[in-house]
Amino acid sequence: MEFGPNLILAILEGSITAAVLALTAVGLSLVFGVMRVVNVAHGEFFMLGAVLAWWxxxxxxxxxxxxxxxxxLVVAPVxxxxxxxxxxxxxxxRVNYDPERTIVATIGILYIIQQVTLMTYGPExxxxxxxxxxxxxxxWVESGENGLQLYWPWGLGTTTYKLAVIGAAALVLAGVWLLMARSRLGLVMRATQLDREMALAFGIPVERVYAMVFGIGAGLAALAAVLVVPIQQAHYLMGGDPLLLSFIVVIIGGLGSLPGTVLAAVLIGLSDGIISVFFSPTLAKILATLLVALVLVFRPQGLFGVRQA
Structure with missing residues (x-):
């Protein structure tokens, strides 16, 4: 194929990556934004969703x-x-959501989930x-002797399911935005995020809110895995890449910023698809990591994050 059809194909594949990555990263960003917890086990919740979907x-x-x-699609995220x-x-x-101890705790949870899955599901x-x-x-359209002509290049295509994944992810992300911006539950979550002590003073059950937010974040990662597992395959080691890319996305978008997370997911997903098609997937990961380094140096709060006083 020529450059144009290849570019369209890369954008389509990148859009699927962006849709799944946005769901996964929004879950991670939501947990950090409300709870101030860096969930290192987030990728394993993604993997667990894929494995449960297979079961x-x-x-x-x-x-x-x-x-x-x-x-x-219903059972696995729940x-x-x-x-x-x-x-x-x-x-x-039990560790009182202490930042350092929660990192160590979620690393332990990561290995527990991974090894239990290996023992029950197997390595296949x-x-x-x-x-x-x-x-x-x-x-595709090309210019010929008779002007512009329509033709169908071999290999340029997609499937109805891949398009459905993009649409489903967009609907879920819109639902998360409505939950956070237009519902009483979202108001409680935002109040807890802004000032935990004040929320406690007004009678908000902060620990219940934390448990619910942690469950929603993991459920979003599992939902993303269920959507992508017909395209990929369920495997007990598949949580590594989603975790890495999700951290890249939330750092670029701004920790705790849902709009920034979605925008960064689109940028990373599309660039990953385009660079992978024309160059190599390894180069795409290298450039994404380099972009994180640049963001940390020149704009530590991310694209949409707020600089802490």
Whole structure:
């Protein structure tokens, strides 16, 4: 293919990466923004969502692949969210959400989840059948002897499921924004984020809010994994890349800033897709890491973050 069709293909693949990354990173940013907790186990909640999606789809997929997938789309994020709530109550609450101790605690949680998954699920990578996956050929325009002509280059296309992933991620992100900006629950979360002591003085159950936020953040990561697992495969080591990219995104966008996180996810996802197609995935990761270094040097608060006094 020529440069133009290759660019369109790269943008499409990058958009899928951006959609999944935005969901995962928003969960991480939400936890940090409200709780001031750096959740190093966030990638393992992503992995757990993918593995649980495979289990549910495997058990119910005999009826129809769509039935198993829809069930996984509901069950996996809820189960992961509940596991995260229990983790918050039994571990993070007991270390009083101290920044240094929570980092060590979530590292321990990371290895526990990873090793339990290895012992129960195994080391194999396993796919989930998508509910629909029609191939769509995409047209391109070129200039010929008779003027502009429409043709379909070989290899330029996508699937209905990949487009659905982008749309689903956009809907969920819009729902998170409405939750934070337009609901009473969001008001309570924002009040807790701004001043924990004042929120306690006004009778807000801060520890319950923390547990709920930790569960929502993990649930968003699990939802992202369920959406992407028909494109990739469920594997017990698949949490590393989402964790790294999520940290890159929240640092660039601004820790705790949801709009900044989404914008940074789009930038990183599109650049990753374009650079991976034309050069190499390794170069894409190197440039993303370099961008983080530049942001930390010249704008430590991120694109949308607020500089602390």
């Amino acid at each position: 549910v789809a495997h058990l119910l997929g005999a009826v129809h692949p769509a039935v198993g997938f829809v069930a996984a 189960l992961v969210g509940l596991i995260a709530v229990v983790t918050d109550i039994t571990v993070l609450k 990578a396993r796919p989930v059948v998508p509910p629909f996956n029609t191939r769509l050929a995409l047209p």
